[in-house]
Amino acid sequence: MPDRAIAHWKQLAVVFSVAAGWAAPTPAQKCTAVPAQVKLGETLRITCPAKFNSVKLNDRGGKLYPQPDGRSFGLLPISVKDKPGSFTLVVTSDKGGATQNLPIIIRKTIFPLQNVKLSPEIEGLHSTPEEMALLASFRDAISDTRSWRDPLVAPVPGCVTSPFGVKRLHNGKPTGEYHGGVDQRTPDGEPIRAVAAGTITFGRACAMAKGVATRKVAPIKTAKTNR
Numbered sequence: 001m002p003d004r005a006i007a008h009w010k011q012l013a014v015v016f017s018v019a020a021g022w023a024a025p026t027p028a029q030k031c032t033a034v035p036a037q038v039k040l041g042e043t044l045r046i047t048c049p050a051k052f053n054s055v056k057l058n059d060r061g062g063k064l065y066p067q068p069d070g071r072s073f074g075l076l077p078i079s080v081k082d083k084p085g086s087f088t089l090v091v092t093s094d095k096g097g098a099t100q101n102l103p104i105i106i107r108k109t110i111f112p113l114q115n116v117k118l119s120p121e122i123e124g125l126h127s128t129p130e131e132m133a134l135l136a137s138f139r140d141a142i143s144d145t146r147s148w149r150d151p152l153v154a155p156v157p158g159c160v161t162s163p164f165g166v167k168r169l170h171n172g173k174p175t176g177e178y179h180g181g182v183d184q185r186t187p188d189g190e191p192i193r194a195v196a197a198g199t200i201t202f203g204r205a206c207a208m209a210k211g212v213a214t215r216k217v218a219p220i221k222t223a224k225t226n227r
Contacts, residue, residue: 030100031047031049031091031100031102032047032048033046033102033104036104037104037105037107038104038105038106039078039109040078040080040106040107040108040109040111041077041078041109043076043077044057044077044078045073045074046064046073046076046089047071047073048071048072048073048091049072050071050072051072052072052092053092053094053095054091054092054094055076055090055091056089056090057076057089058082058087060076062074062075062142063143064091065146076089080111080180081178083106084107084108084109088102088104089102090102111166111167112166112167113169114162114166114167114169115169118170127206131206138201138202147197147198147199148196148198149196153195155184155193156184156191157186158184158186158187158190159184159185160182160183160185161184161185163179163182164179
């Protein structure tokens, strides 16, 4: 090949390499999601450059919050009812429309059964449509500010009586429901503390409990049941 042609190809190679360098984000510009292989009921921890502020997995979205180190950080829970398989986590910015796609794998997870023995009076209790709508609105809303900090602290020191994710039976009858929280046992009079700072959004008597106060700590939601 003539020297002129060789020089021309070298120039093209330099142009292509420069173009590729501009197109591909450097390690400091890349978002990360941990763990890359997540179980049902676990939570993804997403870290990105500061310009990214939202994340979406299928039809579930979340926010990323500014951090003191100049990056953005957020959590995205994986539902017990999500399907296992390979998925794409989409991270976006409302400043310039930047987007990054992160591959994740949701692993198949087996949860045990739990039979809860209830008295006829308790078994007959059901949440009203108003209560269900109120709790749904609380669950789906995402705060604009982050109040929580790692590590979260358990609300009471008592032992766990019902772990997260178990398939519930009431008096031996399947309910078709999974336990979406963690139940702990503690003596009467023991203070129940919030797992993190936040804002009380409502407090009222409910059919399924003597009283409940909900606290939003963005994007984590917790509930405090009064005795």
